[in-house]
Amino acid sequence: MRWNLDTLIGVLVGLTGVGLITAGLLWKGRAVRPFAAGRARSVARREYARALQRASDQVIAAARRSAGEGEPAIVTVAAVLRVTREQYGYDGVDRQHAAAALRGRFEHWRCAADCVTDAYG
Structure with a gap:
């Protein structure tokens, strides 16, 4: 059998592909740290703030729905903490952030105009 350049390149590409597939199967899900730690931290901060905003919106909407005719809706920080923990999985939310x-x-x-809150206290 005679080796020419095309055959050699084909074999090298094939072996590289098999090696990458094997490495991917062995190391799947074992990433120790992200490539850009600063970027990962900034994304985590944005997601945390977004989750707090969404939880606040949900609590305000629920309080408005449950308030009777002519009654103010009561919106508490504890409710925001509860929704953030239950819906978004943040256990250690600081009360001041909420x-x-x-x-x-x-x-x-x-x-x-139609709500009362303890967030200012």
């Missing part, structure tokens, strides 16, 4: 998110969404949705 209160700040609730204040921001409270003002965004102009809730002072």
Whole structure:
């Protein structure tokens, strides 16, 4: 059998592909750290803030739905903490972060007219 350049390149590409597939099967899910740790931290911070905002919006909407006719909707920081833990999986949410998110969404949705909150206390 005579080896020419095309056959040699084909064999090398094939062996490289088999090696990469084998490495992928062996090391699947074993990434120790992200390639860009700073970027991963900034994404985690944005997701945390977004989860707090969404939880605040959900609590405000639920309080408005459950309030009776002429009654103010009562929105608490504890409810935001509960929704953030149950819906988004953040166990260690700081109460001040939840209160700040609730204040921001409270003002965004102009809730002072029909809601009461303990986020300012």
